[in-house]
Amino acid sequence: MEIDPFIFRLSIFILSIFIGYYVVWSVTPSLHTPLMSVTNAISSVIIVGAIIAGLAGNPDSVFNISSTFGFLAISLAAINIFGGFLVTQRMLAMYKKKKKEK
Amino acid sequence: MLSANLSAIFYLISGVLFILALRGLSSPETSRQGNFFGILGMIIAITVTFLSIGNFSIGFVVVLIFLLIGGLIGAFIAYKIPMTAMPELVAGFHSLVGLAAVFVAIAAFLNPEAFNLGSPGNIKLGSLIEMSIGAAVGAITFSGSIIAFLKLQGIMSGSPITFKGQHPLNALILISIIVLTYLLCSTQSSNLFWILLTVSFLIGFLLIIPIGGADMPVVISMLNSYSGWAAAGIGFTLENTALIITGALVGSSGAILSYIMCKGMNRSFFNVILGGFGATEQSSSSQNKEQKPVKSGNADDAAFLMKNASSVIIVPGYGMAVAQAQHALREMVDTLKKNDINVSYAIHPVAGRMPGHMNVLLAEANVPYDEVFELEEINNDFANADVAFVIGANDVTNPVAKTDPQSPIYGMPVLDVEKCKSVLFVKRSLSPGYAGIDNDLFYKENTLMLFADAKKMTEDITKNL
Numbered sequence: 001m002e003i004d005p006f007i008f009r010l011s012i013f014i015l016s017i018f019i020g021y022y023v024v025w026s027v028t029p030s031l032h033t034p035l036m037s038v039t040n041a042i043s044s045v046i047i048v049g050a051i052i053a054g055l056a057g058n059p060d061s062v063f064n065i066s067s068t069f070g071f072l073a074i075s076l077a078a079i080n081i082f083g084g085f086l087v088t089q090r091m092l093a094m095y096k097k098k099k100k101e102k
Numbered sequence: 103m104l105s106a107n108l109s110a111i112f113y114l115i116s117g118v119l120f121i122l123a124l125r126g127l128s129s130p131e132t133s134r135q136g137n138f139f140g141i142l143g144m145i146i147a148i149t150v151t152f153l154s155i156g157n158f159s160i161g162f163v164v165v166l167i168f169l170l171i172g173g174l175i176g177a178f179i180a181y182k183i184p185m186t187a188m189p190e191l192v193a194g195f196h197s198l199v200g201l202a203a204v205f206v207a208i209a210a211f212l213n214p215e216a217f218n219l220g221s222p223g224n225i226k227l228g229s230l231i232e233m234s235i236g237a238a239v240g241a242i243t244f245s246g247s248i249i250a251f252l253k254l255q256g257i258m259s260g261s262p263i264t265f266k267g268q269h270p271l272n273a274l275i276l277i278s279i280i281v282l283t284y285l286l287c288s289t290q291s292s293n294l295f296w297i298l299l300t301v302s303f304l305i306g307f308l309l310i311i312p313i314g315g316a317d318m319p320v321v322i323s324m325l326n327s328y329s330g331w332a333a334a335g336i337g338f339t340l341e342n343t344a345l346i347i348t349g350a351l352v353g354s355s356g357a358i359l360s361y362i363m364c365k366g367m368n369r370s371f372f373n374v375i376l377g378g379f380g381a382t383e384q385s386s387s388s389q390n391k392e393q394k395p396v397k398s399g400n401a402d403d404a405a406f407l408m409k410n411a412s413s414v415i416i417v418p419g420y421g422m423a424v425a426q427a428q429h430a431l432r433e434m435v436d437t438l439k440k441n442d443i444n445v446s447y448a449i450h451p452v453a454g455r456m457p458g459h460m461n462v463l464l465a466e467a468n469v470p471y472d473e474v475f476e477l478e479e480i481n482n483d484f485a486n487a488d489v490a491f492v493i494g495a496n497d498v499t500n501p502v503a504k505t506d507p508q509s510p511i512y513g514m515p516v517l518d519v520e521k522c523k524s525v526l527f528v529k530r531s532l533s534p535g536y537a538g539i540d541n542d543l544f545y546k547e548n549t550l551m552l553f554a555d556a557k558k559m560t561e562d563i564t565k566n567l
Contacts, residue, residue: 006228009338009346016350019121024355027127029451029476030465032359032458033188034137035127036326039352040195042120042140043333046202047169048113048151049217049340053209054165055157056216062161066213071168073205076198078172079179084195085141086180091188092137094465095130097472 034091041084047077109154110343112146117347119143124351130471147344185466186423189322189455193251196325200243200306203332204299207237210339211295217340223290229339230290234283236335237295238302243328245306250321253310254455260315268312269376275305313374316420316497318455319363320374327356359457366451366477368503368514396532396544398551401562404526407550409567411488413444415480417517418460419453421494421529425556428467431493434564435469441567446483447474448517450498481518490522494556496529500541509539525549528559 027035053070063071104112119139126136152162183191210217210233211225219229252258279301286294313321334349364371408414416435422428435445447469453460464474484490492499499519502509519525520543527549534540543549552559 005341006338009341009343012343013334013338013346013350016117016121016347017354020124020351020354021358023121023124023351024358027124028129029362030449030458030461030471030474031127031130031133032362033192033456033462034133034458035124035355036192036322036359036457037188037195038123038127038137038140039326039330039355040192040199042123042144042348043199043329043352044202045116045120045144045147045344045348046199046206046333046336048147048342048345049206049210049336050202051148051151051165052155052216052340053206053213054168055155055161056209056213062164064213066209066216067161069205069209069212071164073202073209074165074168075172075175076202076205078169079176080172080195080198080202081144081176082173083176083180083191085137085144086177087183087191088137088140089134090180091185091462091465092130092133094185094462094468095133095471096465096468097130097470 031092031095034088037084037091038088041081041088044077044080044084047074047081050074050077104150104154104156106154109150112150113342113344114347116143116147116150116344119146120344120348120351124355143344185462186426188462189318189459190251190254192456193247193254193322193325196322196329197244197247197251199329200240200245200247200325200332203240203329203336204237204244206336207233207240207339208299210336211237211292219339222292225290227287230287231283232335232338234286234295234298236332236339237299238279238283239328239335240332241299241302242306242309243325243332245303246310246321246328247306247325249307249310250318250325253315254318262314263311268308272305272308275301275308279305309375312376315455316452317367317374319452319457319459320360320367320371322456323356323359323363324375325356327353327360330354330356363452363457366515368511394545396551397549398553400552401554401559402566403550404552404559405563405566407524407526408438408443408489408491408563409441411443411523413446413483413487414438414489414491415484415487415522416445416447417490417492417495417499417519418447418449418464419493419495419498420455420459421496421556423454423459423463423494425494427493427557427560428463428469430557430560430564432464432467432469434560434567437564437567445473446480448477448480448484449474450477450495450517451515453495453498477515477517484518485521488523490519490525491528492519492525493528493560496534496541497539499543500539502539502542511539519543520546523548526552528552528554528556530555 050073123140282298330352337345503514
């Protein structure tokens with residue numbers, strides 16, 4: 001009997017939770033705010049689903065109901081992707097070490 | 103057109119890059135590289151999606167236009183937003199992830215062929231379950247984050263909103279979500295799908311209104327976690343590895359942050375979620391408020407005390423963010439350092455309105471991060487310090503948490519500020535903090551209260567130094 005591909009995805013999911021657990025515990029507390037903004041940005045990889053939905057319409061009717069929801073989701077996710085990564089970068093650029101005493 | 107196997111490999115690569123992005127945050131030196139990995143992962147995921155569909159007709163142009171519109175808005179916000187508004191921004195971003203998840207689920211429900219999930223009214227059972235979970239969690243994330251955003255922004259009152267029968271009502275709605283999901287899967291009725299979404303929006307709203315302003319660190323972390331689980335739910339529907347990995351990462355990240363925040367307040371997660379904290383205790387504390395003597399001083403006194411100190415510890419809190427006093431504070435510290443006074447910063451885990459809030463503000467004011475310490479690192483140093491300068495913090499310094507088992511904050515880890523030779527307390531009034539209890543520290547022999555706006559007071563002290 002073959003294994004349902006769902007089981008493989010479930011395995012990836014469970015193992016990723018564990019990876020997330022250990023990786024996030026090693027994040028230094030002073031970077032918890034950038035952690036939140038960057039997780040925001042990466043969870044917007046949901047844009048992949050939005051693009052599939054957006055491109056599903058046929059050339060005669062680009063804007064059917066389903067693809068319209070896709071287009072809107074693309075914009076929402078894009079706000080997050082650009083906003084999330086850029087604001088994280090802006091924050092991280094501010095974290096500086098003590099300058100050496102002259 | 104990319105083969106399914108090849109694109110799956112690329113999605114895996116972008117998932118790994120996202121793991122590296124979080125890994126980079128283990129220290130400020132590697133964090134910028136980590137962010138770069140995250141961006142790279144995102145570019146790969148988007149490019150692969152375009153290539154694997156291989157449809158570059160008019161639809162592709164429309165997709166690019168919408169992508170560009172969103173991107174421009176996002177970039178604009180990212181450059182304009184002041185650092186003090188970070189909690190609102192993050193809450194706002196969470197709501198967008200939630201809504202995007204809902205929209206993708208709707209699109210998949212209306213046009214399952216595009217996602218290889220069957221046909222309308224005959225969607226594969228497994229996909230339908232995953233889709234419902236993704237949509238419901240996404241909807242909760244959306245409406246919950248909107249409420250968190252409004253509370254943080256001050257548009258909505260930060261005090262908890264409670265009413266009779268709140269908890270039974272919420273429990274009823276949560277059960278109805280499970281029943282609706284079950285019915286939806288057995289009947290495939292689109293009406294049930296819309297009802298499920300509506301009810302989920304409603305519960306997100308109801309879950310967050312009873313939670314008060316200072317519990318926002320927990321709420322934001324929790325919604326962060328939800329946005330991850332919503333993404334993972336959609337990831338299962340789309341059979342997309344990048345989305346599943348990311349969802350799991352973000353989900354566990356948010357869960358850990360909520361745990362850290364709850365521990366910082368010595369409260370259980372359920373205690374925070376059930377809400378209403380700070381509303382009940384206020385009445386009792388106002389009764390026994392006899393007039394106790396308080397020593398208050400001005401900027402001159404504070405400057406004198408600090409000038410004669412050899413080490414000063416700064417304890418910032420939410421009040422510093424409200425007064426935007428971080429730059430003024432850094433200037434004061436610079437002056438102190440010129441006088442060969444040792445200065446360090448002590449940050450309580452729940453200071454501010456989101457995890458790490460104070461650290462970002464201090465970093466913005468050019469405070470080197472190796473002068474900023476967490477509670478465990480610095481708590482023993484208070485006994486050897488001459489002056490503790492408390493600016494905009496209150497409950498996190500209250501010694502009652504260590505001495506009075508009756509106190510609502512008993513057991514909460516606090517900064518041992520009272521062990522310093524003298525304590526300077528910048529505060530606008532004697533009013534109790536968020537927990538609604540009096541701070542014994544105000545009435546201690548060695549405490550000097552500085553009643554003023556945090557920014558103005560710090561500037562005045564600098565002038566007097």
